[in-house]
Amino acid sequence: MTRLRCALRRRLGRLARREDGNASVEFMVIVPVYLALLVMSLELSMITLRHTMLERGLDIAVRDIRLGTGTNPSHDAIKKRICDEVYVISDCENSIRLEMVPSSMRNLATLGGEVMCTDKEEEGSPVLTFVPGQQNQLMFLRACAKYDPLFPTWQLARGMQKDSSGQIAIVTMSAFVQEPL
16 A cells, blocks of 8 residues: 555646646737737727827818818818728717807817717717808817727727717817918
């Protein structure tokens, strides 16, 4: 009996000293963490790309208004111009909502309140406040776009504020002065 115990103890001792499975254990611990970081960085880069492109599109549209011939731009024309520059937001013209209000340079009033974005669950609503403005008048323009996250069940997308359809909003603003004729 003691001989069997000694043989068993030697075998278990040799098995405990072996390092064959070390790489497998490390792999199983590290890979899920690495994949989670990879997926979250991909989601974050897409959020940043969409926001940057929306901001760029709004800036180009506002630049066109500043350099324009003094004509008051329409809501649909500004929206189309923004969407012409935004390549990464699918169905841009239906996913974006614009709000433009005039402000006095002496008594500054900005676009306050809650940002109103499109919601695919609700019926279509009319255009928000969109006043073309007068000559030499300061105008604030806000664009809000909704999109579906790439990985909606992962930690980054779960932590962001969503609407009833599970979409996330990105918002950007710009200001310009309505040039005289």
